[in-house]
Structures are given as C-alpha cells and as structure tokens.
Amino acid sequence: MPIERLSADANGAQVAAALVRDGCAIVERLVPRAVLDRARDELQPFIDATPFGPDDFAGRRTRRTGGLLARSATCRELVMHPLVLDAVRTALGHATSVQLHLTQLIGIGPNEPGQLIHRDQWAFDFFPFPSGYEVQCNTIWAMTDFTEANGATRVIPGSHRREDRLQFQEGDTEPAEMPAGSVLFYTGALYHGGGANRSTEVRQGLNLTYALSWLRQEENQYLAVSADIARTFPEPLLRLMGYARGAYALGYVGDLRDPLDVLLGRDTHANAFGELERAAERVREPLP
Numbered sequence: 001m002p003i004e005r006l007s008a009d010a011n012g013a014q015v016a017a018a019l020v021r022d023g024c025a026i027v028e029r030l031v032p033r034a035v036l037d038r039a040r041d042e043l044q045p046f047i048d049a050t051p052f053g054p055d056d057f058a059g060r061r062t063r064r065t066g067g068l069l070a071r072s073a074t075c076r077e078l079v080m081h082p083l084v085l086d087a088v089r090t091a092l093g094h095a096t097s098v099q100l101h102l103t104q105l106i107g108i109g110p111n112e113p114g115q116l117i118h119r120d121q122w123a124f125d126f127f128p129f130p131s132g133y134e135v136q137c138n139t140i141w142a143m144t145d146f147t148e149a150n151g152a153t154r155v156i157p158g159s160h161r162r163e164d165r166l167q168f169q170e171g172d173t174e175p176a177e178m179p180a181g182s183v184l185f186y187t188g189a190l191y192h193g194g195g196a197n198r199s200t201e202v203r204q205g206l207n208l209t210y211a212l213s214w215l216r217q218e219e220n221q222y223l224a225v226s227a228d229i230a231r232t233f234p235e236p237l238l239r240l241m242g243y244a245r246g247a248y249a250l251g252y253v254g255d256l257r258d259p260l261d262v263l264l265g266r267d268t269h270a271n272a273f274g275e276l277e278r279a280a281e282r283v284r285e286p287l288p
C-alpha cells in the first residue's frame, strides 16, 4: 500500500483522516528547506557533541540530539506548526488534551543497518492499548532529503490496525522518501523504523512527537529546559510542554495550582470548575 502524500495546503482534518485510515501520511514541502537548514545551524554545536547510540535500537552509527526546545528557536516554531497541531489535536481528539512527548534530531550515519521495525507506543512498557485508540501522533521532518539509499524512515501503511508485537523485515516496509522540508506523520501504533543508510551521507530527521497528556512524557521537558529559559517561551508552547494540567487534575502543584501559574510566579489558584464541567460532559459522551 503506498504512503498517502498531501500537499502543503492540506488541513489537519485531511492529515488526521489519512492517519485513521493508514496510520501514516506525508505532507510534502510543508516549509522551505532553508527552515530546516537554519535549525541544523542552530543545533550544530550540540550535534557535534552528541555520542553515537549505545545499542542496536538507538543505532551505533546514529546520533540522537535532544533538548531541542532549549537549543533551537526554529525547533520551537516547528513544534508549534499550525498544521501539525491541528492534525495532532484532531487525530488524538478522543482525549481531553495532548502534550509534547519528545524532541530529537536523528542523524543516521553511513553503514547504519535498518532499525528494528517497532511501534513507538511500546515505550509505554508494552501496554496493550485497544486497537484504534491511538495514544501518540508523531512527526519526522526531513532535514536532509529522505531517500531509500540514505535511510528514509520505513513504514508499513495500515499496520496500526494489526496485532501487537509482530516482527517484520525490510521487504514488508516502504521508504518514506521525501524532499527536505517535508514531514512524515505516523501514529503510535504504526509499525516503522529508521532505514538502513547505504549512502555516504548522514540522513537527518527531526523527530517531534506528541502524546495524550495522561501518559508520561518520553523526554523530560521540565529538566531538558531550565525554568529560566522556559519563562521566555510563549504560553501555548509551555502548555504543550506540560506546564498545564492533563485532563482534569494531572500535574497540579500544591493547593490545586496550575503549573503554568507556578512557573510564571502568578499568584493565582486553579479555577477548576470550567474543567470539571468539561470532564462531566465527557463522561456523558458515548464511547468512540
């Protein structure tokens, strides 16, 4: 089954519809490649200081550079890209709220073999989420062109509906080939993996992922970004990072205070009633 390809004028509902049907979709040339070049320039000192992965899954010829919100203004913009947020919120609209899950520049070096084909939601201790109940919506932005030869992400469209813990070979997968500036969307249940790099260049992708806000984040945003740096960020980004209550009460501070108020030193206390009413409405909604 081919990977659905949408153009940069697609809307979030179209991306989300492809994700429900296939578990993955590419939006081609969503931003000019110069935007990704700028992100690389901002991150270059951190990339140079990043060690190779410690095991086969992380990739012994692959560098994974994280903490991108603290390190790159361009990454802060990409995390908040309006089409991405619209697609993520629609695709995960069965939950009250979503949050950032991780930020990682993945540079797959020459001669890296293909990564184990996996589901990203296995990170949640292999909890068997019900089929159709997606807990993650992920993106990989092509920072370099993604080609079959240089290790484009391998995906199995439609595999988000298959049984859990399956094993696949490269021949079962399709390469998400795309020019720099494009973005691959895939859900937490989609089987995929980094491709083998049979070229002489490093394949660079920006993995920015989102998850339901009742799950633990894979990258700890509260420590990856110091509070002093976080205070300079716009409030919608801070909420997405986790400075907000997940669902009704998850993550409150002290006397039911909102984490954003605490971070910003605002002397306010939670007005829980609006959220309580929303929660009550959700209880009355039929199950999906």
Ligand SMILES: O=C(O)CCC(=O)C(=O)O
Binding pocket: 106, 108, 115, 120, 140, 151, 152, 153, 154, 192, 193, 194, 195, 205
């Ligand atoms: O780098 C890629 O193309 C995908 C990597 C991946 O799926 C992962 O590390 O979970």
Ligand SMILES: [Fe+2]
Binding pocket: 118, 119, 120, 192, 193
């Ligand atoms: Fe993955």
